[in-house]
Amino acid sequence: MNTRALRITLVIETAPAQMGGEAHTLAQLSEGLRRRGHRVEIVRTRHCDEAMRAGPELLLCRSWRLPGYPALQWGAVSMHTLTRRWRRQRPDVLYIATEGPLGLSALRAARRLGIAVVSGYHANVPRVCDQLRLGALVRVLTHYLRWFHRRSAATLVPSVSLSLALQRRGFEHVSVLDRGVDAQLFNPSRRSQALRERWGLGAKDIAVLHVGRLLPEKNLALLAPCWHALQHQSAQRRLRLVIVGDGSYRATLQRQLPDALFCGAQTGEALAEHYASGDLFLFPSLHETFGNVVLEAMASGLAVVAYDQAAAAQHVSPGHSGALAMPGDHRAFIEAACWLLEDSETLRRVRLNARQHASRQSWPAVVEQFESYLLAACHQSARAPLAAGAALAIKPGSPTPRG
Structure with a gap:
């Protein structure tokens, strides 16, 4: 006290x-x-x-x-x-x-x-x-x-x-x-198959998420080449890119990613449900002083791909609870995302470890x-x-x- x-x-x-x-x-x-x-x-x-x-x-x-x-x-x-x-x-x-x-x-x-x-x-x-x-x-x-x-x-x-x-x-x-992070709100138990079905995904398909304000300084131009690389690697699996958030860069992203699903800004339990219904989380920002979404995604049981700085540097253990790239190395970022989807067991293990770590914060x-x-x-x-x-x-x- x-x-x-x-x-x-x-x-x-x-x-x-x-x-x-x-x-x-x-x-x-x-x-x-x-x-x-x-x-x-x-x-x-x-x-x-x-x-x-x-x-x-x-x-x-x-x-x-x-x-x-x-x-x-x-x-x-x-x-x-x-x-x-x-x-x-x-x-x-x-x-x-x-x-x-x-x-x-x-x-x-x-x-x-x-x-x-x-x-x-x-x-x-x-x-x-x-x-x-x-x-x-x-x-x-x-x-x-x-x-x-x-x-x-x-x-x-x-x-x-x-x-x-x-x-x-x-x-x-x-x-x-x-x-x-509120590990009770952001929790894998909020995973919704009904929401995933609205995204056009079955139980074993992969939802790739990005959550945040859609602004030019967030390095969101990297989402398109990363998404295309994931699609090419996983041609035999059904993937869906889901973008949660809003901002001035949204129209540009919609032109770059015409097959992505844009859900707009979400809050509270709706946001938690969107997180938990995903599998892989892409966070390409290069200038965050922290990045709360990293912990929220980890607490929701997602495998995070980010640059080795701020929240990711403090909370993501590379290869254990996520995947990191050196800041500014776009190719390494894309390779890290592709590595997580190479093997379903790797993705499952990383997601479990991410949740375990975030629940203690x-x-x-x-x-x-x-x-x-x-x-x-x-x-x-x-x-x-x-x-x-x-x-x-x-x-x-x-x-x-x-x-």
């Missing part, structure tokens, strides 16, 4: 409707913290169909999308609005998950009020800049992010590789906060670790005024007080 109930504010520039990795993770953390007895306030952007509103546990802010990059949403709220709100009901600690205008306003208000701050680093800045053709801004943005995160007690990242990369760039107080353990970072930040913040007071009481050059 925690030693102290906290009043915690979580700040993120993503609405639940986007439900990318950051929003999904924050939803799990907030619910877990509430179960552990903490008071949790959410400050986030609103979705287009949500009304502006504020209450003791939720503050919705205006938002806009970055031109040319619709997946990125920024929030707008003044520092003075947050300062007034937090003077009336002061949080013990803030967790700022994003570094945009909303995150910056929250950071400035927290520093003005002396509130402890923990931050999260999720964005792959060089990749985003490449996508926007703003490579010249990488140095400027890296400098800003380093400045931002130095003003928090700890910067939490989802993988060891990202932690090392940030430390090489001069980031300080970087710690890893892993990700969990629980959210409660992650929430407890997150709680420990927040408590440590509070203790550090409480000690700081005492140290500052002692420094003021005995100024350099003043006479030493006598007993």
Whole structure:
């Protein structure tokens, strides 16, 4: 049990409707913290169909999308609005998950009020800049992010590789906060033969899945050559490519893959059923800082093919619970996928091992670790005024007080 109930504010520039990795993770953390007895306030952007509103546990802010990059949403709220709100009901600690205008306003208000701050680093800045053709801004943005995160007690990242990369760039107080998976929701028991029949598959046929937002930066152009290679290798077996998700790249994929089945965005039990009804999971992304879908697919009993980075590097044991390729080696990625379909016994064994590993990655353990970072930040913040007071009481050059 925690030693102290906290009043915690979580700040993120993503609405639940986007439900990318950051929003999904924050939803799990907030619910877990509430179960552990903490008071949790959410400050986030609103979705287009949500009304502006504020209450003791939720503050919705205006938002806009970055031109040319619709997946990125920024929030707008003044520092003075947050300062007034937090003077009336002061949080013990803030967790700022994003570094945009909303995150910056929250950071400035927290520093003005002396509130402890923990931050999260999720964005792959060089990749985003490449996508926007703003490579010249990488140095400027890296400098800003380093400045931002130095003003928090700890910067939490989802993988060891990202932690090392940030430390090489001069980031300080970087710690890893892993990700969990709901192994009861994402479970092989949700496999649906009725759904597979709608996909045109029998019990022994193979469903090849991809789940995620369909965006150009996700390296989805690799799906077409990989799918064609799988079809060529498995000409005697019935295969079906099933793509779950939506986004600006969907129309391009539909032209490249006219025989694929596009199911749109799915959530909750419907998403879990889609996962469990598949067999092989293709995850070609090259710039994820984690990739929650990897753990969800493994928990659902799928054999994952991915690049050796982020979540896949941490959770996939090559040849045992999945197949990995060196980042950027497209041919090796395709060969890894084909290897998994060479032999039905290999595929069965890998799927069982994937489920066994993922079922041990629980959210409660992650929430407890997150709680420990927040408590440590509070203790550090409480000690700081005492140290500052002692420094003021005995100024350099003043006479030493006598007993």
